[in-house]
Amino acid sequence: MNLTLKVWRQKNTSDKGGFVTYSVEGISEDMSFLEMFDVLNERLVAKGEEPVAFDHDCREGICGMCSMFINGRAHGPNKGTTTCQLHMRFFRDGDTITVEPWRAKGFPVIKDLVVDRTAFDRIIASGGFVSVSTGNPKDANNIPIPKPDADDAFAAAACIGCGACVASCKNSSAMLFVSAKISQLALLPQGQVERRQRALNMVAKMDEEGFGNCTLTGSCEVACPKEISILNIARMNREFMLANLLE
Ligand code: SF4
Ligand code: FES
Secondary structure, eight states: OOEEEEEEEOSSTTSOOEEEEEEEOSOOTTSBHHHHHHHHHHHHHHTTOOOOOOOOSSSSSSSOOOOOEETTEETOSSTTOOGGGOBGGGSOTTOEEEEEOOOOTTSOEEETTEEOOHHHHHHHHTTSSOOSOOOSOOOGGGSOOOHHHHHHHHHHTTOOOOOHHHHHSTTOBOHHHHHHHHHHHHTSGGGSTTHHHHHHHHHHHHHHTTOBOOOSOOHHHHHOTTOOOTHHHHHHHHHHHHHHHHO
16 A cells, blocks of 8 residues: 555654655555554664654553544544554555644643653542452452443543543543543442542542543544443533532
8 A cells, every 4th residue: 555644753751743745655464553653664774764653652542652643533443443453454545644633722832743642641540449458369250340330440441541532522521531440440349449539539530631622512422432321421520519519
């Protein structure tokens, strides 16, 4: 495949940045999107040019690092797919592909396609944990959990913290991410000890970090590569209201 890439290049956070166009020839349709970028970068380095900075780690859909807009869609055109799991066979020979970083106040661009997502780490540090002493690992059947709760907690725990929900939301709301983290613990016995304080602290931290509010457009759910349900936001709002009443 021969492609034209329009890639956002930005030297640092304060640089204005802009699109640079590259022709990339001889791309196999079996390559992943990131492998295609590896080829581009090898060629740029061979020419003595600066390679495109982009984030990646696991390359198998579990770390949440490979965040970028591809043709205006977070993680590209395929539903429920991270950029690292997107393959070039979903594009056509001769395509022009536009690639941009996440754009949100809470995620400042560090360089090119790399953004600073440490705001998410700070939200997790404010309450996304359990501090009960669990002792040695117990047999799974020692703590009976209703199947629907286990299923919902497991689905919420699938969030990989990629930030596509924020970047796709017109309000840059982090509510899908935060609600997934609150839900996975609120639904399980292990998460009950700090349940109320967790909801208060994580919501307060989310606001402090500059993320916007939810106006129910649902774009976060559509963009999420792990298909986290927007119902988690309803649960988070319930948790937050109860915590305010009871704390
Ligand atoms: S809710 Fe989905 S889109 Fe948002 S951070 Fe988690 S996995 Fe990414
Ligand atoms: S590189 Fe880890 S999810 Fe894509």
